[in-house]
Amino acid sequence: MQNAIEICNGAHSFKExxxxxxxxxxxxxxxxxxxxxxxxxxxxxxxxxITGQLHxxxxxxxxxxxxxxxxxxxxxxKIGIMMDHFGLYERMSCYDNLKFYAKLDGNSNDEIxxxxxxxxxxxxxxxxxKLPVAKLSKGMKNRLSFARAILRRPDILFLDEPTCGLDxxxxxxxxxxxxxxxxxxxxxxxxxHNMHEAQKLCDHVALLHEGIIVAYGxxxxxxxxYNHQRRFLIHLKNGEDVELGHERDSADTIANYLKxxxxxxxxxxxPDLETIFMELTGGKxxx
Amino acid sequence: xxxxxxxxxxxxxxxxLKNTAILIQFLMFPCMTxxxxxxxxxxxxxxxxxxxxxAVMYVGMAPxxxxxxxxSEEKEQNTLRVLQMYNVKAFEYFVGxxxxxxxxxxxxxxxxxxxGGYRGMDLLRFMVIMxxxxxxxxxxxxxxxxxxxxxxxxTSLSVPIMMVGAFLPMLSTxxxxxxxxxxxxxxxxxxxxxxxxxxxxIRVDTLVILLINILLIAGCFTKAYRHVFSD
Numbered sequence: 001m002q003n004a005i006e007i008c009n010g011a012h013s014f015k016e017x018x019x020x021x022x023x024x025x026x027x028x029x030x031x032x033x034x035x036x037x038x039x040x041x042x043x044x045x046x047x048x049x050i051t052g053q054l055h056x057x058x059x060x061x062x063x064x065x066x067x068x069x070x071x072x073x074x075x076x077x078k079i080g081i082m083m084d085h086f087g088l089y090e091r092m093s094c095y096d097n098l099k100f101y102a103k104l105d106g107n108s109n110d111e112i113x114x115x116x117x118x119x120x121x122x123x124x125x126x127x128x129x130k131l132p133v134a135k136l137s138k139g140m141k142n143r144l145s146f147a148r149a150i151l152r153r154p155d156i157l158f159l160d161e162p163t164c165g166l167d168x169x170x171x172x173x174x175x176x177x178x179x180x181x182x183x184x185x186x187x188x189x190x191x192x193h194n195m196h197e198a199q200k201l202c203d204h205v206a207l208l209h210e211g212i213i214v215a216y217g218x219x220x221x222x223x224x225x226y227n228h229q230r231r232f233l234i235h236l237k238n239g240e241d242v243e244l245g246h247e248r249d250s251a252d253t254i255a256n257y258l259k260x261x262x263x264x265x266x267x268x269x270x271p272d273l274e275t276i277f278m279e280l281t282g283g284k285x286x287x
Numbered sequence: 288x289x290x291x292x293x294x295x296x297x298x299x300x301x302x303x304l305k306n307t308a309i310l311i312q313f314l315m316f317p318c319m320t321x322x323x324x325x326x327x328x329x330x331x332x333x334x335x336x337x338x339x340x341x342a343v344m345y346v347g348m349a350p351x352x353x354x355x356x357x358x359s360e361e362k363e364q365n366t367l368r369v370l371q372m373y374n375v376k377a378f379e380y381f382v383g384x385x386x387x388x389x390x391x392x393x394x395x396x397x398x399x400x401x402x403g404g405y406r407g408m409d410l411l412r413f414m415v416i417m418x419x420x421x422x423x424x425x426x427x428x429x430x431x432x433x434x435x436x437x438x439x440x441x442t443s444l445s446v447p448i449m450m451v452g453a454f455l456p457m458l459s460t461x462x463x464x465x466x467x468x469x470x471x472x473x474x475x476x477x478x479x480x481x482x483x484x485x486x487x488x489i490r491v492d493t494l495v496i497l498l499i500n501i502l503l504i505a506g507c508f509t510k511a512y513r514h515v516f517s518d
Contacts, residue, residue, distance in 0.1 A: 053371055073374040087369040089298070091305040100301075103294040104373040132305075148369075 004029045004156055004187040005050055009059035011211075012045055019045050020211045023059070027204070032178070032188040034198040034219075036273060037208035043191035044084060046208070047158050050189070051081060064155065077105055080154030080186075084161045086145045090134040094125050094144050097133060101148055119147045123177065139170035146174065150181060157181055159190040163197060175201060195273035199223075205273065209281040223270040226279060231269045236262050291375050295383025299357070303387070309353050313391050316345035317398035324402045335481070338403020340457055342413070343478040345395060346420030347452030351428035352445055353388050358432025359441035377512060385425060392421045413481065420477045423501060424452065426508045434511035473500035 003026040010023040019042045027033040035043050048054035050061050052071040061068040066075055088097050095116060102112040120126040123143045133141060142162070149157055159178070163171040178201060182188055192198055198205050199219045207215040215222055232250060234242040236257065244250040257263040271279070303309050323337040361367045370380065396417035397410075405413045427448065435441040456478035459466035469475040476493050 051372060053368060071374075076372060076374045079372065081369070081372050083365060083368065085365040087365040089302050089366060090364065092298070092302050096301050100294060100298045101369075101373060103297065104291060104370075104375065106290050 002029050003027060003062075004064060005033075005189060006062040007046075007050070007059065008062075010046070010049060010056050010061055011058035012042075012049060012054065013057045018211060020049070020056075023211075023213060025206055025213060025216065027187060027189055029187050030182070030185050031203040032182055032190065032201050034202035034205040035189070035191045035208055036193065036195065036198050036205055036277065037191075038193055041208045042211045043208060044160055047081075047160055047189070047191065051079060051158060052076075077152055078155040079158065080149035080152055080156070081158040082145045082149040082160060082162055084164065086133075086141045088133045088141060088144060088148075091132055093130045093132055094120065094136070095129040097144065098148060098151055102151055105152055115151065119151060123147050124173075139166050142166060142170065142174065146177060150177075154186060156187045156189065159188065161191055161193070163192070163194065171197075195277075198273055207273070207277050207280065209277070214280045215276060219273060222276055223272065226276045227268070227270045233267045233269060234263065235265045237264045238262070288376075288379055291373075291379040292383045292386070295375070295380060296387050299384060299387040303353070303357060306356075309356055312349045312352050313395055316341045316349070317395040317402070320399045321402045324404070333482070335403045335405065338399050338405070339478060339481045340460075342396065342399050342403070342417060342481065343420070343456045343474050344453040345392070345399060346417060346424055346477060347454075347456075347474040348424075348449050349395065350388050350392050350421045350425040351431070351449050351452065353391075354384060354425050354428030355432035355435070355441045355445040356428075356438065357384055357388075358429060359435050359438045362432075362435070363437040381429060381512075384429075388425055389418070389421055392425075393418065396421070416477055416480055419497075420474065423473050423497075423504060427452075427504045430504060430507040430511045432511075433508070433514055471496055471499075473497055476500075 005025075005027040007023050007025050010020060011018070012020040023046065035046065037043050045054065049056045050063055050068055052063075052068040055069050063071070064075065064078060066072075071079075089100070092100070098116045098119070099112055102116065107115075117126065117129075120129050123146065125140060125143055125147070128136065128140065133144065136144065146159075146162065149159070162178070163174055166174070175197070178188060178190070190197075190201070202219055204217060205215075205219050205222065206213045217225070230246040232244045232246075232254070234244065234254070234257065236242065242253075244253060254263070254266070320338050320341045323341070327337070358367075361370075367380075393414065396414060400410050400413045400417075403413075428445065431441055431445045431448070435444060452472060452474045455465065455469040455472055456475045459469040459475060459478075466475075470479075473496070476496050480489060480493060
């Protein structure tokens with residue numbers, strides 16, 4: 001599968017501070033890629049570099065086969081971005097916000113009207129389309145920001161902390177929309193410090209710590225790779241908890257529990273991404 | 288390019304006309320001119336006294352505060368970063384905003400001119416002088432807005448500059464010492480041009496002072512311009 005995004009030896013410094021160091025990664029077309037890291041790890045800086053808003057101090061970033069620093073108007077039209085800050089005009093209505101950005105892309109008024117109304121219905125903002133953005137809740141602004149990102153039917157979608165500070169229902173709704181975009185063939189690059197989000201949505205993740213990628217891979221594979229304990233946690237119907245190692249004898253014990261209908265649940269002890277991050281860096285993701 | 292400029296103009300009409308703080312700047316002095324010219328009648332008062340005084344205040348205040356507020360607000364709200372993703376160039380952004388601000392300011396100037404009794408060629412001359420003033424002030428506002436990271440910093444910078452530009456010409460009519468300083472400010476020179484009669488309305492010293500003002504403001508604008516999308 002062809003890569004939608006490639007970064008080779010990418011590095012960036014703000015004056016004396018080195019924010020990103022020797023970043024090498026690739027994102028395949030049509031996949032959801034998650035960049036995980038605590039606040040200040042360099043996630044937004046990396047998005048800014050990939051989208052050409054920032055020139056890397058060193059290395060190269062390529063998006064859809066084009067150097068990020070050389071992106072033209074037509075190439076920008078294939079990129080949708082939802083930023084950590086909404087970037088919406090507070091005094092303008094939801095509809096006018098979307099209309100403005102659609103006009104910037106050179107769409108005709110008839111086409112704009114139909115498409116904006118359809119998207120506003122899809123994200124459940126049609127009823128409030130004439131309301132100024134300032135009067136919307138945070139969840140609504142988030143959905144509107146997402147609507148703006150998908151309005152131009154992008155090939156690549158950048159979502160910078162898309163669910164940060166949202167309630168569980170809105171988060172769930174947004175996850176659904178993200179997966180729908182993936183089903184349409186859109187490549188999605190999302191940053192988050194929410195490990196559950198990454199495990200649920202992403203095909204591949206990279207853990208970013210102090211500007212360095214400390215781990216990269218499929219979330220499940222990473223969890224298996226760092227499963228040092230290799231144990232089974234068994235909960236029996238009588239309320240007893242049993243821990244067994246990955247040994248030949250354990251198979252007989254588990255078989256006996258099953259045979260005697262004593263087994264309630266059985267789990268492996270694979271770590272989650274948070275635990276892996278802590279093991280690799282000594283710090284927490286959600287900082 | 289024209290599509291981006293048109294879209295920004297459309298956006299400003301939708302957005303800034305709902306911004307009362309900016310709207311007041313556009314409407315205050317034309318309204319004050321109408322009121323003063325209609326209601327106040329002082330014997331032996333200089334012709335066009337109120338209109339000229341308020342016209343210069345309008346020049347020093349409205350385009351400067353409007354431009355700096357628009358740009359700094361966009362920086363603060365991160366909308367400039369989004370515009371960058373829509374491939375809007377800094378030049379297109381400025382042209383869109385400039386057309387909007389200058390158009391509204393010229394409408395306000397027309398009201399001031401007519402309320403002040405200017406007619407025919409005198410009105411045309413008045414409008415040309417106002418246009419020069421608005422363009423200089425707008426660039427000063429753009430330099431402040433582009434150079435500041437947020438609205439608070441922009442306001443704290445634009446207010447004193449606006450006070451100097453808007454009020455020194457008025458104060459200089461009452462105090463000779465202030466006049467000595469004020470004559471180096473573009474708004475004072477525009478005030479003097481407005482008050483001059485006959486063929487010698489533009490003198491060499493006026494042109495030199497205006498040119499130095501324009502060069503200084505253009506220099507600040509050029510320096511700040513490259514930071515519009517980079518902060």
